[in-house]
Amino acid sequence: MVSRVTDDYRNMAAAGCAAVTEPAFWAGFDRSSAQGFHDYFCQITEHEPKRAAKYGLPHFCWLCINPKESEDVQLAEEVLALIPQFLDRPTVLGLGEIGLNKNSRNELKVLEMHIELAARHDLMILAHTPHLEDKFKGTRITLDALRNNRRIKPGRVIIDHVEEHTVAMVLDAGFWAGMTLYPGTKCTSSRAIDMIEQYGPERLWMNSACDWGDSVPLAIPYTALEMRKRGHSVAQIDRVIYQNPFDFLSQSPKFKLPSS
Numbered sequence: 001m002v003s004r005v006t007d008d009y010r011n012m013a014a015a016g017c018a019a020v021t022e023p024a025f026w027a028g029f030d031r032s033s034a035q036g037f038h039d040y041f042c043q044i045t046e047h048e049p050k051r052a053a054k055y056g057l058p059h060f061c062w063l064c065i066n067p068k069e070s071e072d073v074q075l076a077e078e079v080l081a082l083i084p085q086f087l088d089r090p091t092v093l094g095l096g097e098i099g100l101n102k103n104s105r106n107e108l109k110v111l112e113m114h115i116e117l118a119a120r121h122d123l124m125i126l127a128h129t130p131h132l133e134d135k136f137k138g139t140r141i142t143l144d145a146l147r148n149n150r151r152i153k154p155g156r157v158i159i160d161h162v163e164e165h166t167v168a169m170v171l172d173a174g175f176w177a178g179m180t181l182y183p184g185t186k187c188t189s190s191r192a193i194d195m196i197e198q199y200g201p202e203r204l205w206m207n208s209a210c211d212w213g214d215s216v217p218l219a220i221p222y223t224a225l226e227m228r229k230r231g232h233s234v235a236q237i238d239r240v241i242y243q244n245p246f247d248f249l250s251q252s253p254k255f256k257l258p259s260s
């Protein structure tokens with residue numbers, strides 16, 4: 001949301017969105033120092049919740065150095081050292097989006113550092129998975145890295161950007177699976193609904209990419225309309241677009257909605 005305009009907040013609230021959770025993310029350019037991340041963490045823990053609140057949307061976030069900027073291990077170590085001072089802030093849910101981008105050794109090292117930090121502070125995890133030809137291998141490596149740390153509970157981790165060839169391995173291992181709706185790469189509404197119909201609603205939900213490029217903040221309400229057209233009941237739609245994310249996120253004591 002840091003790259004979106006306030007109209008997006010208004011439109012999401014008008015469409016019935018109950019909350020926003022924003023992962024720490026690549027800003028469209030590489031930051032040159034840990035100080036840049038410090039300011040960014042202040043932005044998503046202080047400024048952005050206030051901006052969203054003006055439009056009636058509770059705003060929560062996840063912190064990390066994202067996979068696209070984690071090739072530089074020394075920078076990653078400096079950024080990870082900054083994170084604990086932000087963990088007590090009232091809207092921080094956990095670490096994310098951590099993971100792999102090109103499945104490199106350095107990225108894996110930084111992923112393992114994040115997993116260790118999450119284990120030490122008993123934090124929930126939002127994990128990114130790579131795109132296109134790197135996705136299958138990257139998802140497998142990510143699941144292995146999470147399972148290698150015995151203090152991580154799969155039920156408190158969501159593996160994001162699953163597609164047809166990765167969703168089963170994520171669900172079978174006990175993790176939550178996120179389908180990211182995006183006009184270009186990742187997943188379209190109809191593919192997401194196909195996966196819901198094939199795998200059922202257990203531990204499966206959707207999120208919309210909102211970033212500096214082509215992306216659709218209202219992708220979830222649009223997909224709800226599409227589900228309605230395809231004959232899903234209101235209760236079935238509510239389960240995947242509201243109840244599932246609510247149940248997962250409520251594992252953090254900080255995740256409270258005004259109506260809950």
Ligand SMILES: [Zn+2]
Binds near residue numbers: 097128129160161
């Ligand atoms: Zn991602």
